[in-house]
Amino acid sequence: MAPSPSSFDSSALPDAAGAGTPAFSPLYQQIKGLILQSLEAGEWKPGEAIPSEIELAARFRVSQGTVRKAIDELAAENLVVRRQGKGTFVATHAERHTRYRFLRLVPDSGGGGEGAAQRNILECRRQRASAEVARSLQLRTGDPVLQVRRVLSFAGVPTILEDLWLPGHPFKGLTAEQLAAHQGPTYALFEVEFGVRMVRAEEKIRAVAADVQQAALLGVAPGAPLLSVERLSYTYNDVPMELRRGLYRTDSHHYRNELN
Structure with missing residues (x-):
C-alpha cells in the first residue's frame, strides 16, 4: 500500500x-x-x-x-x-521513443534503425537455477527459473542469438507462444502481462568467435567474430529480474551507445 x-x-x-x-x-x-x-x-x-x-x-x-x-x-x-x-x-517500454531503449544494435546503413525484430523461439522451459544464474538473479541455487533461447532477425537476416533467464515466480505462466506472438518489445510484454518493469541494466561486452552451433543459428562461418553482450536487468529498488546473454553479428550492424 x-x-x-x-x-x-x-x-x-x-x-x-x-x-x-x-x-x-x-x-x-x-x-x-x-x-x-x-x-x-x-x-x-x-x-x-x-x-x-x-x-x-x-x-x-x-x-x-x-x-x-x-x-x-x-x-x-x-x-x-x-x-x-x-x-x-x-515510463513504459511500449512508448515509441523508449520501446527499444535497451536494444542498441543498429544497421550500418542507418535508415530504419532499431525496428521490430522477427523472433524465432528455439527453447522456452522451466528449470532449476544453476549457481551462476542464481547468484546473478539473487536466488538460491535450485530455485525455479525460466530459460529462453531465441534468434532475432532483421529484414530476414538472423542477427542476434539470445539466452534469457527469468526468475520463475514473477514470470509464472510465460510461454513460448506469448514470446513469439508479441509484436512489440519483450520488456513491454513483461510490463503488461506480468507487472514487471525493467528500469535499468548493466552490460558486459566482449568480442568472441562463433562456435559451430552458434554459427549455424546465425548463418555465419565457424570462428566468425561476434559481439558478446551479457545484460543484467533490474526492476525497482535494484531487484534483478533478467539475465540475458546475446551474441550479435556485426558484419552489417554496430552497437551504439550514447554517453551523457
Missing part, C-alpha cells in the same frame, strides 16, 4: 547510522523514495499519469518545489516521463 498523507514521517525512514554514516538524506530524496514505493507497489501502472506536483505535495506535506525536485530525478532516470501540458506519466 502507498503511504497516506499522515504516514509520512522522516524519522520513520531507514536509519543509516548503523553503517557508520549520518542518518540523513535530503527531503526530496525521501519523497523520491516514497514515490518509488508507490511505483513498485503498482499504484500507478506503466503509461498512467501520476498525481500532480500539487497533489503529491499535499499528500506528503512538503512543498511543491521539493516534489518537483524528486520528480526531476525520476525523469532523469527514465522512470517517469513529463509531457508538456499533460502531466507526468510512468
Whole structure:
C-alpha cells in the first residue's frame, strides 16, 4: 500500500547510522523514495499519469518545489516521463521513443534503425537455477527459473542469438507462444502481462568467435567474430529480474551507445 498523507514521517525512514554514516538524506530524496514505493507497489501502472506536483505535495506535506525536485530525478532516470501540458506519466517500454531503449544494435546503413525484430523461439522451459544464474538473479541455487533461447532477425537476416533467464515466480505462466506472438518489445510484454518493469541494466561486452552451433543459428562461418553482450536487468529498488546473454553479428550492424 502507498503511504497516506499522515504516514509520512522522516524519522520513520531507514536509519543509516548503523553503517557508520549520518542518518540523513535530503527531503526530496525521501519523497523520491516514497514515490518509488508507490511505483513498485503498482499504484500507478506503466503509461498512467501520476498525481500532480500539487497533489503529491499535499499528500506528503512538503512543498511543491521539493516534489518537483524528486520528480526531476525520476525523469532523469527514465522512470517517469513529463509531457508538456499533460502531466507526468510512468515510463513504459511500449512508448515509441523508449520501446527499444535497451536494444542498441543498429544497421550500418542507418535508415530504419532499431525496428521490430522477427523472433524465432528455439527453447522456452522451466528449470532449476544453476549457481551462476542464481547468484546473478539473487536466488538460491535450485530455485525455479525460466530459460529462453531465441534468434532475432532483421529484414530476414538472423542477427542476434539470445539466452534469457527469468526468475520463475514473477514470470509464472510465460510461454513460448506469448514470446513469439508479441509484436512489440519483450520488456513491454513483461510490463503488461506480468507487472514487471525493467528500469535499468548493466552490460558486459566482449568480442568472441562463433562456435559451430552458434554459427549455424546465425548463418555465419565457424570462428566468425561476434559481439558478446551479457545484460543484467533490474526492476525497482535494484531487484534483478533478467539475465540475458546475446551474441550479435556485426558484419552489417554496430552497437551504439550514447554517453551523457
